[in-house]
Amino acid sequence: GQQxxxxxxxxxxxxxxxxxxxxxxxxxxxxxxxxxxxxxxxxVFLIQLVKSGEVKKQKRLTFQFGEAKKNSSLHxxxxxxxxxxxxxxxxxxGNQFYFGTGTSLTxxx
Amino acid sequence: SAVISQKPSRDICQRxxxxxxxxxxxxxxxxxFWYRQQPGQSLTLIATANQGSEATYESGxxxxxxxxxxxxxxxxxxxxxxxxxxxxxxxxxxxxxxxxGYGYTFGSGTRLTVV
Numbered sequence: 545g546q547q548x549x550x551x552x553x554x555x556x557x558x559x560x561x562x563x564x565x566x567x568x569x570x571x572x573x574x575x576x577x578x579x580x581x582x583x584x585x586x587x588v589f590l591i592q593l594v595k596s597g598e599v600k601k602q603k604r605l606t607f608q609f610g611e612a613k614k615n616s617s618l619h620x621x622x623x624x625x626x627x628x629x630x631x632x633x634x635x636x637x638g639n640q641f642y643f644g645t646g647t648s649l650t651x652x653x
Numbered sequence: 654s655a656v657i658s659q660k661p662s663r664d665i666c667q668r669x670x671x672x673x674x675x676x677x678x679x680x681x682x683x684x685x686f687w688y689r690q691q692p693g694q695s696l697t698l699i700a701t702a703n704q705g706s707e708a709t710y711e712s713g714x715x716x717x718x719x720x721x722x723x724x725x726x727x728x729x730x731x732x733x734x735x736x737x738x739x740x741x742x743x744x745x746x747x748x749x750x751x752x753x754g755y756g757y758t759f760g761s762g763t764r765l766t767v768v
Contacts, residue, residue, distance in 0.1 A: 589756030
Protein backbone atom coordinates (compact mmCIF):
# COMPACT_ATOMS: atom_id res chain seq x y z
CA GLY A 545 0.00 0.00 0.00
CA GLN A 546 0.82 3.65 -0.11
CA GLN A 547 3.32 5.08 2.38
CA UNK A 548 2.49 8.45 3.81
CA UNK A 549 4.31 10.12 6.65
CA UNK A 550 2.78 12.63 8.97
CA UNK A 551 4.63 15.07 11.17
CA UNK A 552 4.71 15.67 13.97
CA UNK A 553 3.74 12.40 15.62
CA UNK A 554 2.63 14.20 18.76
CA UNK A 555 1.80 17.82 19.53
CA UNK A 556 0.91 19.44 22.82
CA UNK A 557 -0.46 22.97 22.65
CA UNK A 558 -1.95 25.43 25.07
CA UNK A 559 -5.58 26.15 24.41
CA UNK A 560 -5.78 29.06 22.01
CA UNK A 561 -2.54 28.26 20.21
CA UNK A 562 -2.48 27.18 16.61
CA UNK A 563 -1.68 23.66 15.41
CA UNK A 564 -0.49 22.27 12.09
CA UNK A 565 0.05 18.72 10.90
CA UNK A 566 1.69 17.78 7.63
CA UNK A 567 1.24 14.79 5.41
CA UNK A 568 3.96 13.87 2.92
CA UNK A 569 4.03 11.34 0.11
CA UNK A 570 6.87 10.30 -2.16
CA UNK A 571 4.46 9.93 -5.07
CA UNK A 572 1.95 12.22 -6.70
CA UNK A 573 -1.48 11.80 -5.20
CA UNK A 574 -4.81 11.84 -6.98
CA UNK A 575 -6.54 13.09 -3.87
CA UNK A 576 -6.17 13.16 -0.12
CA UNK A 577 -8.62 12.87 2.72
CA UNK A 578 -8.36 13.98 6.34
CA UNK A 579 -9.90 12.24 9.34
CA UNK A 580 -10.16 12.94 13.05
CA UNK A 581 -10.24 10.21 15.65
CA UNK A 582 -11.21 11.17 19.17
CA UNK A 583 -9.72 9.09 22.00
CA UNK A 584 -11.65 5.82 22.17
CA UNK A 585 -13.54 6.62 19.00
CA UNK A 586 -13.39 5.75 15.35
CA UNK A 587 -12.10 7.91 12.50
CA VAL A 588 -14.49 10.56 11.24
CA PHE A 589 -14.15 12.06 7.78
CA LEU A 590 -13.29 15.74 7.68
CA ILE A 591 -12.58 16.64 4.07
CA GLN A 592 -11.26 15.57 0.69
CA LEU A 593 -8.85 17.58 -1.46
CA VAL A 594 -8.48 16.88 -5.15
CA LYS A 595 -6.99 19.85 -6.98
CA SER A 596 -3.40 21.03 -6.98
CA GLY A 597 -2.99 23.93 -4.56
CA GLU A 598 -6.53 23.51 -3.25
CA VAL A 599 -7.39 25.21 0.03
CA LYS A 600 -10.55 24.43 1.96
CA LYS A 601 -11.77 25.80 5.25
CA GLN A 602 -14.08 24.44 7.89
CA LYS A 603 -14.50 27.05 10.63
CA ARG A 604 -11.12 27.05 12.42
CA LEU A 605 -9.68 24.25 10.26
CA THR A 606 -7.79 25.00 7.04
CA PHE A 607 -6.78 22.20 4.69
CA GLN A 608 -4.28 22.62 1.89
CA PHE A 609 -3.13 20.37 -0.94
CA GLY A 610 0.35 21.04 -2.28
CA GLU A 611 0.97 22.31 -5.76
CA ALA A 612 2.75 19.11 -6.69
CA LYS A 613 0.02 17.02 -5.01
CA LYS A 614 2.60 15.25 -2.88
CA ASN A 615 1.83 16.87 0.44
CA SER A 616 -0.99 18.33 2.43
CA SER A 617 -1.50 20.20 5.66
CA LEU A 618 -4.20 20.70 8.24
CA HIS A 619 -4.05 23.88 10.29
CA UNK A 620 -6.22 24.59 13.31
CA UNK A 621 -6.48 28.18 14.48
CA UNK A 622 -6.93 28.92 18.18
CA UNK A 623 -7.24 25.32 19.37
CA UNK A 624 -9.94 24.31 21.78
CA UNK A 625 -10.16 21.28 24.06
CA UNK A 626 -12.68 19.79 21.67
CA UNK A 627 -9.90 19.55 19.06
CA UNK A 628 -8.16 16.81 21.05
CA UNK A 629 -7.62 13.62 19.07
CA UNK A 630 -5.52 12.07 16.35
CA UNK A 631 -5.60 13.54 12.87
CA UNK A 632 -4.94 11.22 9.96
CA UNK A 633 -4.47 11.87 6.30
CA UNK A 634 -5.49 9.11 3.93
CA UNK A 635 -4.47 8.59 0.33
CA UNK A 636 -5.92 6.35 -2.31
CA UNK A 637 -4.59 3.75 -4.66
CA GLY A 638 -7.46 2.65 -6.82
CA ASN A 639 -10.43 2.09 -4.56
CA GLN A 640 -8.46 1.58 -1.35
CA PHE A 641 -7.46 4.27 1.09
CA TYR A 642 -4.27 4.05 3.13
CA PHE A 643 -3.85 6.05 6.28
CA GLY A 644 -0.92 8.17 7.31
CA THR A 645 0.87 7.68 10.59
CA GLY A 646 -1.27 10.27 12.33
CA THR A 647 -0.64 13.26 14.57
CA SER A 648 -1.91 13.09 18.12
CA LEU A 649 -3.01 16.49 19.41
CA THR A 650 -3.27 17.29 23.09
CA UNK A 651 -4.75 20.62 24.09
CA UNK A 652 -3.84 21.90 27.53
CA UNK A 653 -6.60 24.03 29.07
CA SER B 654 -23.73 9.15 4.61
CA ALA B 655 -24.00 5.45 5.42
CA VAL B 656 -24.47 4.24 8.97
CA ILE B 657 -22.65 1.08 10.08
CA SER B 658 -23.51 -1.17 12.97
CA GLN B 659 -20.51 -3.21 14.09
CA LYS B 660 -20.63 -6.06 16.58
CA PRO B 661 -19.26 -6.99 19.04
CA SER B 662 -17.87 -3.76 20.42
CA ARG B 663 -15.30 -5.64 22.44
CA ASP B 664 -14.33 -9.15 23.40
CA ILE B 665 -11.74 -11.03 25.38
CA CYS B 666 -10.81 -14.33 23.78
CA GLN B 667 -8.61 -17.28 24.56
CA ARG B 668 -5.65 -17.92 22.30
CA UNK B 669 -6.30 -20.52 19.65
CA UNK B 670 -9.97 -19.60 19.28
CA UNK B 671 -11.67 -17.56 16.57
CA UNK B 672 -13.86 -14.46 16.65
CA UNK B 673 -16.24 -13.26 13.97
CA UNK B 674 -16.94 -9.55 13.68
CA UNK B 675 -20.05 -8.37 11.90
CA UNK B 676 -20.81 -5.13 10.08
CA UNK B 677 -24.27 -4.15 8.89
CA UNK B 678 -24.71 -1.11 6.67
CA UNK B 679 -27.97 0.80 6.33
CA UNK B 680 -27.59 1.10 2.56
CA UNK B 681 -26.21 -0.97 -0.28
CA UNK B 682 -22.51 -0.47 -0.92
CA UNK B 683 -20.25 -2.04 -3.50
CA UNK B 684 -17.12 -2.34 -1.41
CA UNK B 685 -16.49 -2.76 2.27
CA PHE B 686 -13.10 -2.42 3.85
CA TRP B 687 -11.61 -3.99 6.95
CA TYR B 688 -8.90 -2.23 8.94
CA ARG B 689 -6.84 -3.07 11.99
CA GLN B 690 -5.63 -0.46 14.42
CA GLN B 691 -3.13 -1.50 17.06
CA PRO B 692 -2.97 0.60 20.22
CA GLY B 693 -1.62 4.06 19.52
CA GLN B 694 -1.04 3.25 15.87
CA SER B 695 -2.54 4.15 12.53
CA LEU B 696 -5.05 2.12 10.60
CA THR B 697 -3.80 -0.74 8.45
CA LEU B 698 -5.96 -2.03 5.63
CA ILE B 699 -6.55 -5.77 5.93
CA ALA B 700 -8.73 -6.45 2.93
CA THR B 701 -11.39 -5.19 0.56
CA ALA B 702 -14.63 -7.15 0.41
CA ASN B 703 -16.77 -7.13 -2.71
CA GLN B 704 -20.12 -8.82 -2.91
CA GLY B 705 -20.04 -11.96 -4.98
CA SER B 706 -16.29 -12.34 -5.17
CA GLU B 707 -13.40 -13.24 -2.93
CA ALA B 708 -11.95 -10.53 -0.77
CA THR B 709 -8.71 -8.89 -1.84
CA TYR B 710 -6.09 -9.02 0.89
CA GLU B 711 -3.26 -6.59 1.53
CA SER B 712 0.32 -7.72 1.88
CA GLY B 713 0.83 -9.44 5.21
CA UNK B 714 -2.76 -10.61 5.57
CA UNK B 715 -4.03 -13.98 4.40
CA UNK B 716 -7.43 -15.52 3.94
CA UNK B 717 -6.74 -18.46 6.26
CA UNK B 718 -6.10 -16.08 9.14
CA UNK B 719 -8.73 -13.45 8.30
CA UNK B 720 -11.54 -15.06 6.30
CA UNK B 721 -14.11 -12.55 5.12
CA UNK B 722 -17.67 -13.06 3.98
CA UNK B 723 -19.75 -10.65 1.93
CA UNK B 724 -23.10 -12.36 1.33
CA UNK B 725 -24.92 -9.21 0.18
CA UNK B 726 -24.47 -5.50 -0.40
CA UNK B 727 -25.23 -4.48 3.19
CA UNK B 728 -23.34 -7.00 5.30
CA UNK B 729 -19.86 -8.39 5.87
CA UNK B 730 -18.01 -10.41 8.45
CA UNK B 731 -14.35 -10.68 9.34
CA UNK B 732 -13.11 -13.69 11.30
CA UNK B 733 -9.88 -13.57 13.23
CA UNK B 734 -8.79 -17.22 13.33
CA UNK B 735 -6.54 -19.17 15.65
CA UNK B 736 -5.91 -16.06 17.69
CA UNK B 737 -2.72 -15.19 19.49
CA UNK B 738 -1.99 -12.21 21.77
CA UNK B 739 -0.47 -10.41 18.75
CA UNK B 740 -3.97 -10.21 17.28
CA UNK B 741 -5.08 -7.97 20.12
CA UNK B 742 -6.17 -4.83 18.36
CA UNK B 743 -9.13 -2.77 17.25
CA UNK B 744 -10.79 -3.99 14.07
CA UNK B 745 -12.90 -1.59 12.04
CA UNK B 746 -15.04 -1.96 8.98
CA UNK B 747 -15.71 0.92 6.65
CA UNK B 748 -17.53 1.87 3.49
CA UNK B 749 -17.00 4.69 1.09
CA UNK B 750 -19.45 7.51 0.51
CA UNK B 751 -17.47 9.02 -2.31
CA UNK B 752 -20.48 9.55 -4.44
CA UNK B 753 -21.87 11.75 -1.70
CA GLY B 754 -18.56 13.43 -0.91
CA TYR B 755 -18.46 12.16 2.65
CA GLY B 756 -15.31 10.05 2.50
CA TYR B 757 -15.25 6.80 4.39
CA THR B 758 -17.68 5.94 7.14
CA PHE B 759 -16.37 3.65 9.86
CA GLY B 760 -18.04 1.27 12.19
CA SER B 761 -17.50 1.90 15.87
CA GLY B 762 -14.83 -0.80 16.01
CA THR B 763 -14.27 -4.08 17.83
CA ARG B 764 -11.69 -4.02 20.58
CA LEU B 765 -10.21 -7.50 20.74
CA THR B 766 -8.02 -8.75 23.56
CA VAL B 767 -6.48 -12.20 23.26
CA VAL B 768 -5.28 -13.81 26.46
